[in-house]
Amino acid sequence: xxxxxxxxxxxxxxxxxxxxxxxxxxxxxxxxxxxxxxxxxxxxxxxxxxxxxxxxxxxxxxxxxxxxxxxxxxxxxxxxxxxxxxxxxxxxxxxxxxxxxxxxxxxxxxxxxxxxxx
Ligand SMILES: [Zn+2]
Numbered sequence: 001x002x003x004x005x006x007x008x009x010x011x012x013x014x015x016x017x018x019x020x021x022x023x024x025x026x027x028x029x030x031x032x033x034x035x036x037x038x039x040x041x042x043x044x045x046x047x048x049x050x051x052x053x054x055x056x057x058x059x060x061x062x063x064x065x066x067x068x069x070x071x072x073x074x075x076x077x078x079x080x081x082x083x084x085x086x087x088x089x090x091x092x093x094x095x096x097x098x099x100x101x102x103x104x105x106x107x108x109x110x111x112x113x114x115x116x117x118x
Pocket of ligand 1 (some may be wrong): 005006007009032036037038039
């Protein structure tokens with residue numbers, strides 16, 4: 001398994017929070033924090049600080065947010081995002097192959113038609 005280590009995970013935390021990781025980086029990061037509690041704790045700390053700062057900018061409506069729950073939601077959303085990206089990639093590959101097959105068949109058809117009249 002080609003996972004990332006704690007040092008690499010640490011460098012991805014800030015970008016995870018800003019949602020600027022690539023799909024592959026995101027997946028490796030999520031795989032790591034799922035099995036590494038110290039990196040998860042680190043992520044949680046960053047996340048809470050980040051969310052708390054965001055809260056300051058927004059109007060106070062008196063609701064106290066559960067940051068741990070928010071982080072779990074964020075992770076679930078990230079997992080879903082990876083699945084959608086992978087699925088879209090898969091569909092585009094299938095679509096591309098279908099186009100190539102149709103184009104190739106058409107060329108074969110044309111060649112056969114042309115040679116028929118020669
Ligand atoms: Zn770790």
